[in-house]
Each structure stands twice: as structure tokens, then as C-alpha cells.
Amino acid sequence: MPITVEGVEVAIVRDGSGRVFAVRDECSHAQVRLSEGEVEGGSIECWMHGATFDLGTGRPLCLPATQPVPVYRVAVIDGQVYVDVHARPDEQPPASELSDLSAGDRRPAAAKEH
Ligand code: FES
Secondary structure: OEEEEOOEEEEEEEOOOOOEEEEEOOOOOOOOOHHHOEEEOOEEEOOOOOOEEEOOOOOEOOOOOOOOOOEEEEEEEOOEEEEEOOOOOOOOOOHHHOEEOOOOOOOOHHHOOO
């Protein structure tokens, strides 16, 4: 699901085991949306040229991408998704410091200002 949080384009991704990840919605190889890619296991595959990225670290797992994509701290609390675009996923925040995507920060990517 593509969203914008505090001006940052983010792809919210759920893998097959139900884990939720937040990753910058832009492939590091070119400027296409990762949210349109395929999720398999703990990785997402870019639809354009097939680079895959680890959803937990953002690290590229194969060419043609050689640079990581930013990943963000995300939590699901009482069915609501919270994202902090200022912190890495291994930093555990209180939910009150995260942006609630069910409130004003959740917007379709097509509705974003450029
Ligand atoms: S644009 Fe994503 S792999 Fe080339």
C-alpha cells in the first residue's frame, strides 16, 4: 500500500507470515514505486528490472540495485498502522511517537503534492 507520511513516500508491506514493514516507496536503481512490486518472504521485488530488497534492512539482495532503500519503524497496534519516518525499524518507539495512518497522515499516493 503506497502512502505519504510527513512528505515521505512509504510502501506499507505485509509479508506472507503477517509481518508488516515500511520501506521508502522508491527503488534505489531508478525512480519507480516499490509498492507495485511483488512481496515474497521477507523481501520485495522491484517490478521494473527485478532487483529485490530485504524488507527488514532495505539491503539489495540482487542486481541491478546496489544501494539500499530506507526502511522505517512501523507498528500495528489495535489494528492501526503507525510509521515513524525518522527512525530505523530496530529502534522501538512508544506508539504515541508514531504517525497514525488511520488519521490525517494516510493518503493515497496519487493524491500527494509534488
Ligand atoms: S528500477 Fe528497480 S530494479 Fe531497476
